[in-house]
Amino acid sequence: MYQEPKIDKVAKNLRAVLNGLSGTYLSYLRRPVGGPVPVLDDAQSLEELKLLSAVAQRSIVELQFEKPLNDDSSADDLKQSLGLLVKEIRDVTTGHGQLPGRQAHAAVLVWLDTVGTDVRDAYEDLRWRLAAQLVEVDAEIEATKPKPPAPKVPRTNQQVLTDQFRLVLGRAAPGGTLPTVRAYLVIGGVMYRGDNDGTTLAAPTLKLIKELVSRQEDWTITGCAEVHALDAYVRTRNFTTADQVRNAFTRPPGNITDAVIGAMDAVGRTGRYWVKRVPCDNCVQWLAQLRITADTAGAQH
Ligand SMILES: [Zn+2]
Numbered sequence: 366m367y368q369e370p371k372i373d374k375v376a377k378n379l380r381a382v383l384n385g386l387s388g389t390y391l392s393y394l395r396r397p398v399g400g401p402v403p404v405l406d407d408a409q410s411l412e413e414l415k416l417l418s419a420v421a422q423r424s425i426v427e428l429q430f431e432k433p434l435n436d437d438s439s440a441d442d443l444k445q446s447l448g449l450l451v452k453e454i455r456d457v458t459t460g461h462g463q464l465p466g467r468q469a470h471a472a473v474l475v476w477l478d479t480v481g482t483d484v485r486d487a488y489e490d491l492r493w494r495l496a497a498q499l500v501e502v503d504a505e506i507e508a509t510k511p512k513p514p515a516p517k518v519p520r521t522n523q524q525v526l527t528d529q530f531r532l533v534l535g536r537a538a539p540g541g542t543l544p545t546v547r548a549y550l551v552i553g554g555v556m557y558r559g560d561n562d563g564t565t566l567a568a569p570t571l572k573l574i575k576e577l578v579s580r581q582e583d584w585t586i587t588g589c590a591e592v593h594a595l596d597a598y599v600r601t602r603n604f605t606t607a608d609q610v611r612n613a614f615t616r617p618p619g620n621i622t623d624a625v626i627g628a629m630d631a632v633g634r635t636g637r638y639w640v641k642r643v644p645c646d647n648c649v650q651w652l653a654q655l656r657i658t659a660d661t662a663g664a665q666h
Contacts, residue, residue, distance in 0.1 A: 374433070375433055375434060375435060375436060375494075376498060376501075378427055378432040378433060378434055379434055379494055379495055379498040380498060380502065381427050381432065382420075382423050382424050382426075382427050382434065382495060383495060383498060383499055383502060385423045385426065385427075386419070386420065386423055389416070390416060390419055390420055390423075391499060393416040393420070394420070394492065394495050394496045394499050395496070395499060395503075405466075405467065405470065406466070406467065407465050407466030407467050408466060409466070410466035410467045410469060410470035410471075411458065411466040411469065411470070413470055414454050414457075414458055414466075414469060414470055414473060417450070417454065417473075417488075418450070418451050418454045418455070420491075420492065420495070421447040421450050421451050421488065421491075422447075422451055424443075424447055424491060424495075425444055425447050425448060425451070428440045428441075428443060428444040428447070429444065434491060434494065435490065435491070435494060442487070443487055443491065446483060446484040446487040446488065447484075447487070447488065447491070449481065449484050450477075450481070450484050450488055453473055453476050453481065454469075454473055457469040457472045457473060519554055520554055521554075521623065522551040522552065522553070522554060522623050522624060522625045523551075523623075523625050523658075523660065525551045525554055525555075525556055526549055526551045526556070526625050526626075526627050526660055527660075529549055529556060529627075530549075530627060530629075530641065530660075533629070533639050534629060534639050534640065534641055535638055535639065535640075536638060536639060537636065537637070537638055537639075538629075538631030538632075538633075538637040538638050538639045539631060539637065540635070540636070540637055541637075544561065544630070544631075545560075545561065545630070545631035545637070546560070546561040546589070546590040546628055546629070546630055546631075546642065547559070547560050547561075547590050547628065547629055547631075547639070548560075548589075548590035548591045548593065548594040548626060548627065548628035548629075549594060549626065549627050549628075550591070550594035550595060550597070550598060550624065550625075550626045550657065551624065551625050551626070552598060552621050552624045553621070557594050557595075557597035557598040557601065558594060558597060559589075559590045559591060559592065559593025559594030559595070559596060559597055560590055560593055561588050561589060561590040561593065562593070563585075563587045563588060564587065564593070565587070566586065566587055566592065566593070566596045567596055567599050567600050567604075569599055569604045569605060569606055569607045569609065569610050570592065570595055570596040570599045570607075570610065571586060572606075572607040573607035573610050573611055573651075574586055574592055574595075574651055576607060576611075577611075577650060577651035577654045577655070578647050578648075578650045578651050579650065580646065580647060580650075584645075584647045589644075589645060589647070589648055590628050591626055591628055591644050591648040591652065592648065592651075594626060595610075595651075595655075611655070614655040614656060614657070615654075615655065615656065621656075622656075623658075624655070624656065624657040624658065625657065625658045625659075625660050626644070626652060626657050626658070626659050626660065627641065627659070627660040627661075627664075628641070628642050628643075628644060629641050629642055630642045630665065632665075640665050641661075641662075641663060641664040641665065642664050642665050642666075643659065643661045643664045643665070643666055644659050644661075
């Protein structure tokens with residue numbers, strides 16, 4: 366016959382005790398144990414005794430139904446110990462033997478340290494078990510609460526470029542018969558667009574590209590969309606020399622990392638559309654030296 370593991374049964378019983386305790390008592394059980402003994406006034410002392418007694422009485426209720434609250438002593442033994450504790454507290458806080466709060470509290474502690482050591486040990490063990498179970502209950506409740514939205518993780522440069530390509534690839538491109546290329550350079554999550562429109566480049570851009578590219582015989586620098594994308598970045602940063610641009614990409618610390626670039630051609634005879642392309646051989650040279658990664662996955666050559 367299947368037998369429920371004993372520890373689960375005890376945990377269930379401990380939870381039954383917790384279920385019968387209101388917030389004040391649960392706060393008492395959540396308190397850290399140890400540390401300096403707090404100095405209590407009369408009212409606080411009575412409150413402490415009230416909390417202690419209530420937890421003991423609540424436990425007795427479960428024990429009366431033969432529900433063990435630990436593995437290593439009988440329900441009867443624990444019930445008897447807790448009963449003695451409840452009685453001792455009642456004797457010093459009510460009726461003829463009633464004492465002022467602080468004296469009542471001190472009297473109970475003395476009693477626990479002398480005649481009631483078994484009671485004290487039993488209670489402390491029970492309190493520890495209840496507190497440990499409460500930690501689990503609290504964690505389970507916390508787990509069911511809706512989570513605040515995760516902090517927004519900035520998109521990587523590649524993600525920015527991929528998202529942009531998803532928006533435009535296969536979509537309408539400018540018509541006409543002139544070769545039309547557009548490039549996106551992404552640095553620090555920001556996209557810089559360049560078109561092969563032959564417009565003038567900023568002086569630092571032009572000078573740097575000439576320095577970095579060795580084969581320029583039949584190359585029109587202003588005809589490359591990639592160069593114009595770099596130029597857009599150069600203009601945004603207001604660089605005035607080629608070295609400033611080069612250093613921004615290559616000189617640590619603080620240099621640009623993970624910069625990516627992607628380009629696309631307008632293709633089709635009528636109703637042209639965008640198709641991803643690879644950079645030309647000249648651009649490959651300067652891109653490599655500035656450590657800009659060309660995204661050519663699935664690109665046309
Ligand atoms: Zn090129």
